[in-house]
Amino acid sequence: MxxxxxxxxxxxxxxxxxxxxxxxxxxxxxxxxxxxxxxxxxxxxxxxxxSQSARSLAANRSYVLGLLYDNPSASYVIDVQAGALATCRRAGYDLLIHPCKHDSEELTQEVLLLARQSRVDGLILTPPLSDIAELVQGLVEAQVPFVRLSPTENKAACPYVQTNDQEAAYDMTCKLLELGHTRIGFIAGHPDHKAVTERYLGYLAALKENDLRYDRTLVEQGYNSFDSGRECAARLLDLPDAPTAIFASNDDMAAGVIIEAHHRGIAMPVELSVAGFDDTPVAHQIFPSLTTVRQPIVEMAGKAAELLIKLLKGKSVQMPAAIMSCRILERESTHQVQP
Amino acid sequence: MxxxxxxxxxxxxxxxxxxxxxxxxxxxxxxxxxxxxxxxxxxxxxxxxxSQSARSLAANRSYVLGLLYDNPSASYVIDVQAGALATCRRAGYDLLIHPCKHDSEELTQEVLLLARQSRVDGLILTPPLSDIAELVQGLVEAQVPFVRLSPTENKAACPYVQTNDQEAAYDMTCKLLELGHTRIGFIAGHPDHKAVTERYLGYLAALKENDLRYDRTLVEQGYNSFDSGRECAARLLDLPDAPTAIFASNDDMAAGVIIEAHHRGIAMPVELSVAGFDDTPVAHQIFPSLTTVRQPIVEMAGKAAELLIKLLKGKSVQMPAAIMSCRILERESTHQVQP
DNA sequence: AATGAAATTGACAGCGCTGTCAGCTCAGTT
DNA sequence: AACTGAGCTGACAGCGCTGTCAATTTCATT
CATH class of the missing domain: 1.10.260.40 (lambda repressor-like DNA-binding domains)
Structure with a gap:
């Protein structure tokens, strides 16, 4: 050089x-x-x-934020990175990415090491890591500044940014009801992934609100993956009284539903409506394109980085809870129920 | 803390x-x-x-590698990150991600800054950045160590890792020919993205090898995106003598082809075979699932990081050219031509 | 037991910056 | 004209480590 x-x-x-x-x-x-x-x-x-290293040493801060994630969705991770990076650049920070295993024994130690080596000044936790009590506790104790995306638990502990998942799932379910569907299948998300499971509550609330009885056979437990979505769809479609619409907790699973229906020769959306959640790229690359919910992931991550940097600057961020709104995108996969 | x-x-x-x-x-x-x-x-x-900052300052190295990319494919980027990170962790390095615009005026300056601030010890360039002569030249002049993924030009300049794109495209075209297709449409990749355009050469070579005349109307210029793929497909399918198979230079465009065909009521794969390249997640989430080419992206990125770290350790990496192989994945979207 | 080479260890001077604090400058006051 | 205090500037001591090089120890040989 x-x-x-x-x-x-x-x-x-x-x-x-x-x-x-x-x-x-x-x-x-x-x-x-x-x-x-x-x-x-x-x-x-x-x-x-x-020289960054010199200023890091002298000032005892690295001007680097760490981004923690354990999420199989590439587009989700990329969006989070993009949002966080945009803020970081404006503020003269860099971003260190740190994918990890949410079920690892040494997770907390591993993450604390990042801060202890003074590699990062603070951390951004994304779901499902944002809900791991031990990790959150460890960070609080070690006094590592951090911000969480979409935490569902222990919200008092530190700043966080959240979406109204539950409300959006409620709205989506209502939309399907308005289209005349009364038997709406639901594919729940991975139980470890709290933010996704919140969507189930929205589904339930909408049924209740509209005086529909809750039919347990219409709810399947998925695991966020395409394959699990397909398996759940197979079970739902095998039902003697199969649903006319299926609402999956995320797009990957919804894509699985659509494939399974294709393979059974079910015409979509006329014979079956399908809805997803997330608006991942696959949502508009499949046929029929997927009615889904778009979360402002880039903005959320940007906001999270912003809160974190404020926190680092000592401006007491009195545990601010930025809540951002989702938006339903109606595409081809939902349709009026057939008489 | x-x-x-x-x-x-x-x-x-x-x-x-x-x-x-x-x-x-x-x-x-x-x-x-x-x-x-x-x-x-x-x-x-x-x-x-x-303390990383102290050792960085004293030793004048940051133990951080920079990863440069400008690629719209989330899954590609995530795979590259994963591969590079795996190597980095083993070697005690961290990874700083740096998405950027390949057509930015200040690209070279922006990238050099990373090294000049001693934020990173070396860089990994992914396509299409690996083919920007000015950038490569700037790095060489500034003596910033770097490794390129899939460069197509000026390979003498520094270590690189490459795949046999052209050969794989050749093989895929042959496969379609074997299935009896004689009119094979081709959708070329973004002209700025050299590695993708190489695939076109493989297509041409296969036609030539099999004594098929080259029909210019069967080749459309795409831009790597889903939408551009769909547009190209529309033009190909409008042809009076439409192709019975379409080979797109990447999966996103192939997905566009499939959607367009769905909307025209064309039965796949019986009436139309479609092939892609990359094996992105969408390839198996669409119907029919896509016959495509899988590149060992994770491994390539890991190898690139490995070469870079060796380079940093002064072990003269005599411009090693790791070449890795692609593999054709046959799925549902390709089929024997109908008589 | 003496000898020399190799292996092992330590003293010390930075790396390039920031935090602290003292000192200086210069309007605005009395 | 002397005084005051805010505004501005600089001297200096590290931050926690590594590179250099000299000192010391070890060990096989003679």
Whole structure:
């Protein structure tokens, strides 16, 4: 790499102390405008770039956020990364990604290590990690700053960003009811993944609200994967009195439903309506394209990073609970029930 | 965070100098076994974790690799990340992700900044960034170590990892020919994305090899996206003498072909065979599931990180060119041509 | 037991920055 | 004109580690 100018070089050229250069670089107050300009000119002339390692060591912060996840959905993870990164860049932070296993024994230790090595200043936890009590507890005890995406438990512990999953699932169920469906199958999400399971509550609430009896045979336990969705669909469609609509807790499972129906020669959406949740890319790449719920994942992650950075700056973020709204996207896979 | 033990604490407890502790921590040779054990015990007792920022500053390396990409495929990016991370963890490195715009004016500057700030020790470039001459040139000049995934140009410049895209596309085309198809439509990839465009050469080679005349109307220019695939398919299927098989340069475009065919009521695979490339998740989530080519992306990225780390360790990696093989996956979307 | 080479260990000087704190400058006051 | 306090600036001491190099120990040989 090119010989790099240090803060001393800049100070010498600008005719000030290196501390003043530091002030200018860090946008600190109490520097006369004229001085600021002199320094800025010197920085430009030398093409000076502060060394991150040096400032990390001296200031005891790394200007790096860690992003923790354990989610099989590539598009979800990419969106979270994109949102977090956008904020990070604006604030001069970098993002370290740290996929991990939510059921690992050493999860908490592994994550704490990141902070203990001073690799990251704070962490963003995404579901299902945001609901692991031991991990959350460990971070609180070690006083590692962190923000959670969509936690369902222990919300007092720290800042979080959330969506109204339950409400959106309620709305989606109502939509299907409005289309005349009375037997609506539901495929629940992975039990370890609390945020997804919340959607089940929305489904239940909508049935209740509309005085439909709850039929246990219409609810299948899925595991968030395409394959599990397909298996659940097979069972639902085998029912003597099969549902005319199936609402899956996520798009991957909904895609599984659609494949299973295709293989059975069921015409969609006329003979079967299908709804999903998440609006992953597959939702509009399958036939029929999927009616689903879009979450503002990028924005949520961006907000989370923002809260975290505020927290790091010491601006007491009084446990702010940013709640963001989902939106139903009606596509081809839902249709009026046939008489 | 918990009060952290420093190297001095460990040295004091073990009764050695901090340099010796440093040697043990870094697995350097020339430390007596007994000493090593004493130190190890002290480290364990104090739960000592070296500060990354301090060692970065002192050793002038960050133990972080940067991953550069500009690829709309979430699953591709996730796979690359996973592969690179696996290697990084084994070697004690972290991974900084850096999505960017391949057509940005300031791309080279932006990327060089990462190294100049000593945030990363080296870079992994993925297509289409691996083919941007200016960027590659800039890195070489600035002496930033880097490794490329699937470069098609200037291969002498530095280590790279590659797949035999062209050969795989050749094989896939032959497979369609064997199924009796003689009019095989082809949807080319984004012209900026060299690695994808190589697949076109494989298609051409197969036609030539089998003495089929090249029909220009059967080749459409796509842009790697689902929508562009669908548009190209529409044009191909509108042809008076429409193809009986369509080979798209990637799965997203192939998914577009399948949707377009569905909307036209074309029965697949009997009336139309479709083939893709990449084996993205959508390939087996659509109906009919897609015959495609699987690249060992995770392995490639892992290998790339490995080469890069070797390079950083000064072990002269004499421009090693790891070439890895693709595999055709036959699924439901391809079928014998109808007489 | 003396000898020399190799193995092992430690002292020390930074790496390039930021935090602390003291000192200086300069309006606005009295 | 002297005084005040806010605004501005700089000296300096680390942050916790690694690289260098010299000192010491070890061990096989003679």
């Amino acid at each position: 090119v010989a790099k100018a240090t803060i001393d070089d800049v100070a010498a050229l600008a005719g000030v102390s290196m501390k003043t250069v530091s002030r200018v670089v860090n946008n600190e107050p109490n520097v006369r405008a004229a001085t600021r300009e002199k320094v800025a000119a010197a920085i430009a002339a030398l093409d000076y770039r502060p | 918990v009060a952290k033990a420093t190297i001095d604490d460990v040295a004091a407890l073990a009764g050695v100098s901090m340099k010796t502790v440093s040697r043990v921590v870094n697995n350097e040779p020339n430390v007596r076994a007994a000493t090593r054990e004493k130190v190890a015990a002290a480290i364990a007792a104090l739960d000592y974790r070296p």
